[in-house]
Amino acid sequence: xxxxxxxxxxxxxxxxxxxxxxxxxxxxxxxxxxxxxxxxxxxxxxxxxxxxxxxxxxxxxxxxxxxxxxxxxxxxxxxxxxxxxxxxxxxxxxxxxxxxxxxxxxxxxxxxxxxxxxxxxxxxxxxxxxxxxxxxxxxxxxxxxxxxxxxxxxxxxxxxxxxxxxxxxxxxxxxxxxxxxxxxxxxxxxxxxxxxxxxxxxxxxxxxxxxxxxxxxxxxxxxxxxxxxxxxxxxxxxxxxxxxxxxxxxxxxxxxxxxxxxxxxxxxxxxxxxxxxxxxxxxxxxxxxxxxxxxxxxxxxxxxxxxxxxxxxxxxxxxxxxxxxxxxxxxxxxxxxxxxxxxxxxxxxxxxxxxxxxxxxxxxxxxxxxxxxxxxxxxxxxxxxxxxxxxxxxxxxxxxxxxxxxxxxxxxxxxxxxxxxxxxx
Amino acid sequence: xxxxxxxxxxxxxxxxxxxxxxxxxxxxxxxxxxxxxxxxxxxxxxxxxxxxxxxxxxxxxxxxxxxxxxxxxxxxxxxxxxxxxxxxxxxxxxxxxxxxxxxxxxxxxxxxxxxxxxxxxxxxxxxxxxxxxxxxxxxxxxxxxxxxxxxxxxxxxxxxxxxxxxxxxxxxxxxxxxxxxxxxxxxxxxxxxxxxxxxxxxxxxxxxxxxxxxxxxxxxxxxxxxxxxxxxxxxxxxxxxxxxxxxxxxxxxxxxxxxxxxxxxxxxxxxxxxxxxxxxxxxxxxxxxxxxxxxxxxxxxxxxxxxxxxxxxxxxxxxxxxxxxxxxxxxxxxxxxxxxxxxxxxxxxxxxxxxxxxxxxxxxxxxxxxxxxxxxxxxxxxxxxxxxxxxxxxxxxxxxxxxxxxxxxxxxxxxxxxxxxxxxx
Numbered sequence: 001x002x003x004x005x006x007x008x009x010x011x012x013x014x015x016x017x018x019x020x021x022x023x024x025x026x027x028x029x030x031x032x033x034x035x036x037x038x039x040x041x042x043x044x045x046x047x048x049x050x051x052x053x054x055x056x057x058x059x060x061x062x063x064x065x066x067x068x069x070x071x072x073x074x075x076x077x078x079x080x081x082x083x084x085x086x087x088x089x090x091x092x093x094x095x096x097x098x099x100x101x102x103x104x105x106x107x108x109x110x111x112x113x114x115x116x117x118x119x120x121x122x123x124x125x126x127x128x129x130x131x132x133x134x135x136x137x138x139x140x141x142x143x144x145x146x147x148x149x150x151x152x153x154x155x156x157x158x159x160x161x162x163x164x165x166x167x168x169x170x171x172x173x174x175x176x177x178x179x180x181x182x183x184x185x186x187x188x189x190x191x192x193x194x195x196x197x198x199x200x201x202x203x204x205x206x207x208x209x210x211x212x213x214x215x216x217x218x219x220x221x222x223x224x225x226x227x228x229x230x231x232x233x234x235x236x237x238x239x240x241x242x243x244x245x246x247x248x249x250x251x252x253x254x255x256x257x258x259x260x261x262x263x264x265x266x267x268x269x270x271x272x273x274x275x276x277x278x279x280x281x282x283x284x285x286x287x288x289x290x291x292x293x294x295x296x297x298x299x300x301x302x303x304x305x306x307x308x309x310x311x312x313x314x315x316x317x318x319x320x321x322x323x324x325x326x327x328x329x330x331x332x333x334x335x336x337x338x339x340x341x342x343x344x345x346x347x348x349x350x351x352x353x354x355x356x357x358x359x360x361x362x363x364x365x366x367x368x369x370x371x372x373x374x375x376x377x378x379x380x381x382x383x384x385x386x387x388x389x390x391x392x393x394x395x396x397x398x399x400x401x402x403x404x405x406x407x408x409x410x411x412x413x414x415x416x417x418x419x420x421x422x423x424x425x
Numbered sequence: 426x427x428x429x430x431x432x433x434x435x436x437x438x439x440x441x442x443x444x445x446x447x448x449x450x451x452x453x454x455x456x457x458x459x460x461x462x463x464x465x466x467x468x469x470x471x472x473x474x475x476x477x478x479x480x481x482x483x484x485x486x487x488x489x490x491x492x493x494x495x496x497x498x499x500x501x502x503x504x505x506x507x508x509x510x511x512x513x514x515x516x517x518x519x520x521x522x523x524x525x526x527x528x529x530x531x532x533x534x535x536x537x538x539x540x541x542x543x544x545x546x547x548x549x550x551x552x553x554x555x556x557x558x559x560x561x562x563x564x565x566x567x568x569x570x571x572x573x574x575x576x577x578x579x580x581x582x583x584x585x586x587x588x589x590x591x592x593x594x595x596x597x598x599x600x601x602x603x604x605x606x607x608x609x610x611x612x613x614x615x616x617x618x619x620x621x622x623x624x625x626x627x628x629x630x631x632x633x634x635x636x637x638x639x640x641x642x643x644x645x646x647x648x649x650x651x652x653x654x655x656x657x658x659x660x661x662x663x664x665x666x667x668x669x670x671x672x673x674x675x676x677x678x679x680x681x682x683x684x685x686x687x688x689x690x691x692x693x694x695x696x697x698x699x700x701x702x703x704x705x706x707x708x709x710x711x712x713x714x715x716x717x718x719x720x721x722x723x724x725x726x727x728x729x730x731x732x733x734x735x736x737x738x739x740x741x742x743x744x745x746x747x748x749x750x751x752x753x754x755x756x757x758x759x760x761x762x763x764x765x766x767x768x769x770x771x772x773x774x775x776x777x778x779x780x781x782x783x784x785x786x787x788x789x790x791x792x793x794x795x796x797x798x799x800x801x802x803x804x805x806x807x808x809x810x811x812x813x814x815x816x817x818x819x820x821x822x823x824x825x826x827x828x829x830x831x832x833x834x835x836x837x838x839x840x841x842x843x844x845x846x847x848x849x850x
Contacts, residue, residue, distance in 0.1 A: 006733045009470070009499055010497070014467070014469045021466070036794055040442035055431075066472075097800065110496055120471060138782065356681075357681035374553065375558070389521060
């Protein structure tokens with residue numbers, strides 16, 4: 001066994017063949033859905049300047065960046081999401097808007113390792129740059145729904161609006177310069193008890209009564225019309241009204257895109273990153289076996305791209321690949337992909353390896369997956385190996401048969417053997 | 426335009442849609458060839474402990490590692506190749522041998538940036554662990570050849586043997602403890618003039634006359650039989666003979682695998698990494714337009730896996746994705762992949778966006794790539810956009826037609842328009 005020092009570092013993991021086969025199948029399905037929504041694949045660089053990463057992401061994330069200097073003293077960091085890099089890419093290019101991009105790739109956060117969570121992880125991520133329309137928000141939600149439907153996951157999308165939540169904050173009297181702090185508190189709503197959360201508000205300088213008013217006003221979950229009505233009955237302001245109107249427009253767009261039945265409004269959703277500005281959403285598994293953190297999440301972030309040099313509204317979503325795999329595993333829906341060869345080429349004596357190689361080459365030329373014996377084992381051990389790796393057929397190359405231009409082909413399922421001319425394989 | 430500080434850091438680059446589409450097409454082809462050779466995809470972690478990376482890679486590479494500490498003070502580094510990680514993975518697992526793995530992924534080296542070379546780059550890499558057979562070496566070479574043939578590249582593989590070169594070194598009197606230095610010098614043979622190279626030998630404490638004898642003996646390139654005969658006539662030793670026998674065995678295996686005609690022996694090839702121990706090879710473009718560094722390279726490294734805890738012979742190859750793309754581009758063979766949508770859904774008035782969304786949803790459900798207008802533009806501007814993004818058809822949703830349950834469909838190639846029932850789209 002390898003010594004500890006040669007294991008992956010803490011929080012990192014290697015991907016072995018079985019998991020990789022499932023991943024690649026998942027990526028293919030996601031790519032197919034992305035294609036239907038006419039998103040084009042890109043990938044920003046993994047190493048960014050630290051400045052780019054820290055520009056508008058928030059205090060929580062900044063602490064988690066793997067930061068280092070290169071040999072010329074540049075301050076660099078490993079990306080912690082794909083949105084920042086894609087926003088920088090779109091700002092630095094001139095594609096016709098709206099730009100519809102996706103990326104399936106890995107990123108890094110120095111988090112406390114937990115079961116099933118790593119410091120290097122993968123996301124599928126799609127963004128629409130350049131459109132301020134609520135239909136762009138709806139398309140992102142619909143895309144996420146279609147991805148989960150393609151995997152037959154049971155889920156609900158909880159939709160909210162940072163505009164509406166902010167309007168409520170202002171209506172209950174939270175000061176402008178405390179809004180960001182209030183969002184950061186609300187993001188912890190699901191992880192903290194109400195009392196702890198009120199303490200957290202206080203630590204950030206938001207008075208207890210205002211925080212209580214806010215939490216009461218946000219404690220709303222349900223159909224779009226019902227939540228809109230309820231929030232309007234509790235809090236009145238012009239901004240509340242206009243944010244409510246937007247939510248109702250989104251409702252209609254989601255209906256047209258045939259995903260309304262998968263969505264509810266939940267005003268406690270605000271997302272953890274500071275760059276969000278409008279509609280936000282998170283999808284959760286509803287199957288009891290697969291409960292846990294969000295399967296995907298996203299929202300509108302109209303001010304991020306501007307930081308990188310070009311003012312542009314934007315909306316997007318991202319989902320963790322490992323989280324999706326965990327959900328699929330829990331529901332027994334992880335794609336099972338065979339990586340077994342079609343043929344294993346065995347020999348009776350190693351003097352026949354050239355014949356084996358030429359048969360392997362011939363079958364490969366026809367598109368079959370072929371492995372030949374490379375270990376100089378006895379025939380019985382070769383057959384055992386072929387069985388272990390799940391080879392469908394074994395070609396047995398023996399001296400007597402080869403003289404007649406023939407080989408034995410064994411069907412590993414039925415055990416049947418046939419003599420076949422090499423030319424007719 | 427974005428300011429400089431928000432560009433990718435020096436030596437890094439973003440991948441935009443056109444390049445990504447070509448890459449993904451290339452990856453599909455490589456995966457198909459890997460499958461035929463029954464290699465299974467894996468991926469080692471990108472962040473390794475520095476100790477793992479530095480274990481047996483050589484002085485040149487060690488200088489180029491992006492090294493940093495995590496917040497717990499662990500010495501880490503970004504991987505500089507895929508072989509080291511895969512060797513560590515195989516040492517830490519218990520798959521039936523031989524283990525046939527491949528990986529297509531990115532890595533990092535702090536090199537001086539050159540045209541077309543980046544500090545983050547991709548490789549396709551395949552390894553066979555557990556077999557000491559020269560047929561495993563031959564399968565790796567054949568795999569590489571089949572990859573390049575799948576892209577219709579003109580190339581030759583230059584094959585050599587570090588065992589043979591080492592036997593020659595010993596025969597000309599180079600001391601055992603200078604062998605590694607001598608290999609490092611020979612690796613520079615193609616980049617340096619003979620005089621400079623002799624100086625380099627001297628700097629490393631290898632006498633000029635011995636170095637000259639060595640360079641003369643290695644100045645051999647041609648058919649397997651011819652080179653073997655020539656080297657044997659110049660240098661006699663038991664080790665030379667046995668290394669020559671292995672080369673001739675390899676020749677027969679390459680012939681059986683139908684790639685001998687793509688291979689020549691070139692004893693000046695030794696590879697840059699210290700972990701190689703046996704047969705080594707590099708493939709070069711032969712088309713004048715695509716000349717340059719190796720397209721793939723590899724060889725046997727029987728002592729690397731042992732370092733990570735399990736003694737195991739191994740052989741593998743890797744090719745640079747960017748280098749392959751450069752070659753394909755030069756030869757006009759880069760895959761061209763359309764990322765244009767099948768349908769663009771335009772509206773006459775934005776009040777019809779719900780209808781557009783439901784048509785988009787319906788066409789997506791049938792597997793088409795669909796983009797709908799999200800910018801609130803005039804119809805003529807929408808059509809211009811549809812043309813610019815290469816949409817095959819435009820569905821025009823107008824109030825009069827919609828009343829009759831119909832839409833106009835414009836064929837963007839012929840310019841023809843038809844009225845079609847929404848139900849029959």
